[in-house]
Amino acid sequence: MTLRMDTVAAELPALIARHEETRAAAGAAIEGARGALREWSDDPVAASAPIEQALGGQAVPYALAEDDPAATCPTPPLGPVTVVGVDGSSITPDRFSTVRCYAINIGHALLPYGVAVDSSLDAIAEVGLDGDLLEGSGDMRQAPRGLATRLLRDVRELERGVELAVPAASAGPAVLLLDGTLLPWDLHTRQASDEALAPYRRRTIDALDRIRACGEPLSMGAYISASAAREVVAALEVLAPPPPSAPPLTDGDVFRGLLEPGERSAIFHSRSSRRGSVESLLPGHDVALFYLRVGDDIARVELPAWSATPTQVDRLHATLVDQCERCEGYPRALQEAHEQAVISAGDREQFERLLDRLAGDAGIRAPLNGKQQSKRRRSI
Amino acid sequence: MRAFECAYARYTSEPFALGQMLVVREGRYDTFGVVTGSESGPDDPSRPLVPRGDPGQSAAAVMASNPEIELLLRTTLTVAICGHIDREVARPALPPMPPPLLAEVQAATNEEKVRVADEGRFLVPLLANPAADDAVVAAAIREVARAAGPGDRPFLVAAGKELARLLKAEPSRLTSILRMVEP
Numbered sequence: 001m002t003l004r005m006d007t008v009a010a011e012l013p014a015l016i017a018r019h020e021e022t023r024a025a026a027g028a029a030i031e032g033a034r035g036a037l038r039e040w041s042d043d044p045v046a047a048s049a050p051i052e053q054a055l056g057g058q059a060v061p062y063a064l065a066e067d068d069p070a071a072t073c074p075t076p077p078l079g080p081v082t083v084v085g086v087d088g089s090s091i092t093p094d095r096f097s098t099v100r101c102y103a104i105n106i107g108h109a110l111l112p113y114g115v116a117v118d119s120s121l122d123a124i125a126e127v128g129l130d131g132d133l134l135e136g137s138g139d140m141r142q143a144p145r146g147l148a149t150r151l152l153r154d155v156r157e158l159e160r161g162v163e164l165a166v167p168a169a170s171a172g173p174a175v176l177l178l179d180g181t182l183l184p185w186d187l188h189t190r191q192a193s194d195e196a197l198a199p200y201r202r203r204t205i206d207a208l209d210r211i212r213a214c215g216e217p218l219s220m221g222a223y224i225s226a227s228a229a230r231e232v233v234a235a236l237e238v239l240a241p242p243p244p245s246a247p248p249l250t251d252g253d254v255f256r257g258l259l260e261p262g263e264r265s266a267i268f269h270s271r272s273s274r275r276g277s278v279e280s281l282l283p284g285h286d287v288a289l290f291y292l293r294v295g296d297d298i299a300r301v302e303l304p305a306w307s308a309t310p311t312q313v314d315r316l317h318a319t320l321v322d323q324c325e326r327c328e329g330y331p332r333a334l335q336e337a338h339e340q341a342v343i344s345a346g347d348r349e350q351f352e353r354l355l356d357r358l359a360g361d362a363g364i365r366a367p368l369n370g371k372q373q374s375k376r377r378r379s380i
Numbered sequence: 381m382r383a384f385e386c387a388y389a390r391y392t393s394e395p396f397a398l399g400q401m402l403v404v405r406e407g408r409y410d411t412f413g414v415v416t417g418s419e420s421g422p423d424d425p426s427r428p429l430v431p432r433g434d435p436g437q438s439a440a441a442v443m444a445s446n447p448e449i450e451l452l453l454r455t456t457l458t459v460a461i462c463g464h465i466d467r468e469v470a471r472p473a474l475p476p477m478p479p480p481l482l483a484e485v486q487a488a489t490n491e492e493k494v495r496v497a498d499e500g501r502f503l504v505p506l507l508a509n510p511a512a513d514d515a516v517v518a519a520a521i522r523e524v525a526r527a528a529g530p531g532d533r534p535f536l537v538a539a540g541k542e543l544a545r546l547l548k549a550e551p552s553r554l555t556s557i558l559r560m561v562e563p
Binding site: 109111112113119120121326332336339 | 424427448
């Protein structure tokens, strides 16, 4: 045992007591935020003006509602649908490795419900050299370790979703689900040059364009369980500034008391400066979002603004509720896609050993550095 | 050597039956065996199968409304070896070598069943296998009798005699098996 449990156990009761104090203080702040939401709901257009005036152009992320921001929508009826879930996992090039290469594993679940499509659970894997991630630019080399692999994985997830969901949508209504944010956050990173990021942006746009071209038969949503986002809260704080001592709230804190299980919030449009920057790089692909109550969880669901039609949103909403009921509070298709994608510690070790062995067979033997050698032997 | 395990690619609700004779046609010998057990469950032991469906819903309906389940389950069989064919000669005995790993397992033909059963002598290796309980032995005899067709009487008499010889020290077991063989 390396964690000194005797030390941390003694400190935990005090931490829990402090947490309770914070929760109690948050209660008043949440009530204030809900009051502001009611005020916003009374006159959405008039109340949106000061929010835009205060936050427009600033770095603070915020969101504006399409209609009544306090609206709640019950679960719509669910018709036949094919659900496609995609998730990815990756091995970052290891600077201690003989051959620096990455591996990406994209898992999927294609689950038809009342639609004549074959179900499938599978994964596709790809490997490449560290240098392959540079896409013709040397600037990515300066980016933090793992960024390029993560970015490629995110883009491949989206592309894999397109490969599966577009044909599925030709056989009947379909829903494409991603885990996490809709747009890869790293597309906007300042830790790599525009030139290095451009190919990933182009591929993201191409994938989104293909989904858009499917039209109404295909709904799309990116699911974030227990989201810590506070874009709606930021807007509410303009209408009713919280006391200086109030703990920071999340959007989930506000919607937890408003939404009944299975209900979703109004559709909001992300207006954060950061989002704006990403969206300016992805023209025509603005992000819309809603909050969904699943059990005690308030999930954030992001979708392309162009897919926020009533038909597509209703299908997405009903599908997510049904999927979560099938899997103890998390979409079944995403759970199964994750199971297909996950690269276990054992897989990673096996990959490393295989790489070392094949490199050795090819006569490539890099001397082990001291840290690596010591970690491997762990001698006493 | 006395038994092997084989698996379907996925779950099947109708696997090879208990007592059915199967064959592996790869390797130096065609190896024959009798199904002694069948088990279906999750491929990943860390993901238990939990109850699904509503009261009154059939298994097929539960599977249809949860399309991922069949893809996550697998059916496996255990097979007791009861004979082999060596250069066209059927021998109701264990082969000198086990069948190769990952070889395809198929249902034996009626003609093969009758040849390998060799008038009941396939019961020698079968009864020597602890996995072949009374129900398996009786099912295997019925299976070969069916394969023999309308003229199954000589086989049943021969198999009964072989059983009586092999189980002379276990009369209660002999009675149990014979009762289960009766149609």
